[in-house]
Every structure is written in C-alpha cells, then in structure tokens.
Amino acid sequence: MAYAGNRLRTMIWLISIVLTGGMLASAAELTVAVIDFQQAVLATQEIQKAQKDLEAEFGPRQQELQKLQQEIQNIQDQLIKMQGKLTPQAQRDLQMESERKQREFQRKSEDLQADVEYRRQEVLQRVSQRMRDIVQKLAASKNIDVIIDADSTLYFKPALDLTKEATAEYDKLYPVK
Numbered sequence: 001m002a003y004a005g006n007r008l009r010t011m012i013w014l015i016s017i018v019l020t021g022g023m024l025a026s027a028a029e030l031t032v033a034v035i036d037f038q039q040a041v042l043a044t045q046e047i048q049k050a051q052k053d054l055e056a057e058f059g060p061r062q063q064e065l066q067k068l069q070q071e072i073q074n075i076q077d078q079l080i081k082m083q084g085k086l087t088p089q090a091q092r093d094l095q096m097e098s099e100r101k102q103r104e105f106q107r108k109s110e111d112l113q114a115d116v117e118y119r120r121q122e123v124l125q126r127v128s129q130r131m132r133d134i135v136q137k138l139a140a141s142k143n144i145d146v147i148i149d150a151d152s153t154l155y156f157k158p159a160l161d162l163t164k165e166a167t168a169e170y171d172k173l174y175p176v177k
Contacts, residue, residue, distance in 0.1 A: 031143055036150035036163045041124070041131050043167045045176040050123040054116060061112050068105045072098055127170075134169050138162055 041047060075098040079091065086094070139147055147162065 031145045032160065033139070033142070033144045033147045033162045034150050034153060034156045034160045035135060035147055035166055036161070037128075037131065037135075038151070040135075040163045040166045040170070041127050043163075044127060044131070044174075045171045046127055046174055047123065049176045050120075050127075054119055057119070058112060058116055061108070065105060065109055065112065068101060068108070072101045072105060075101065130174060131166060131170055134166055134173065135162070138166060138169065 075094055079086075079094050079098070082091075082094075135147060138144070148156075150156070150161070150163070
C-alpha cells in the first residue's frame with residue numbers, strides 16, 4: 001500500500017515538473033519517453049538464463065518435495081483403505097509417520113521457497129540496477145528529459161516506448177555467458 005502511495009506521489013511530482021517545465025521553458029521543448037521497466041528487465045537474456053539456472057539448481061529439491069508429497073498421499077490412502085483392519089497401534093504408527101512427513105514437507109518447502117526467492121532477488125537487483133543505468137544513458141543520448149514507467153501511464157504513443165530498445169542495449173552490454 002505504501003508503494004502505491006509513493007508511486008502516486010512520484011507521478012504527481014513528475015507531472016508537475018512536466019507542466020511547470022513546459023511553462024517555464026517556452027522556447028525549449030520537453031522530450032518524454034516511456035518504458036515498461038519490469039518488462040524490459042524480465043525480457044533480458046540474463047534473466048531468461050537465470051530462470052533456467054534456477055530451475056536446474058532447485059529442480060532436484062522440487063522433485064524431492066513431490067516424492068515426499070506422494071509418500072504422504074500413499075500413507076493417507078493406506079489409512080483409508082485399511083481402516084478397521086489395522087491394529088490401533090499400527091494405525092497410530094501410520095498417522096504419526098504421516099504427520100512426521102507432513103512436517104518434513106512443510107519445512108523443506110519453506111526452505112526451498114526462501115532459497116529460490118533469495119537467489120531470484122539477487123539477480124533481479126543486479127539486472128534492475130544495470131537497466132536503470134542503461135535507461136539513463138539512453139535518455140542522455142536521445143536528449144530525453146523525462147522517462148515515465150508505462151505502469152504509471154494511461155496512454156502513450158507506441159513511438160515513445162523505449163522498452164525493446166533498452167532490453168536490446170542491455171543484452172548487447174551484458175551478453176549471457
């Protein structure tokens with residue numbers, strides 16, 4: 001919620017700069033461009049490669065979780081199928097085994113999510129910072145006064161969109177190894 005409020009304040013601030021800048025600098029024309037920053041970042045070859053790397057790195061753990069989940073389901077099925085045929089001790093043993101495996105599944109699942117999220121954020125932060133630098137260089141080279149995130153606009157002409165150009169420049173400056 002605070003993020004949305006900050007975005008709104010930023011947009012109001014940018015609009016006021018654009019409007020006042022237009023009034024104060026009647027001789028100079030204000031140049032504006034738009035970028036879908038999130039799309040520009042996610043479309044980079046580095047992000048695409050990182051996604052595949054994460055899948056390869058964490059795939060075995062995901063498969064282990066699926067196997068554990070299947071074991072839990074098998075125990076549950078066995079408890080249902082054998083209801084009334086098991087001794088009370090055997091039923092308690094199976095229930096305890098199911099609960100133990102469920103706790104193990106929960107713990108491993110949370111660990112996996114935390115590890116994946118940490119690695120994902122690590123890559124996203126690096127790529128986002130590099131993309132910001134590229135956007136600033138594009139603005140300087142094209143004499144653009146203001147670049148607005150497409151998420152903050154209701155409408156813009158496609159000719160103003162720098163998203164693909166920024167992604168292409170990123171891929172050129174930071175080729176995937």
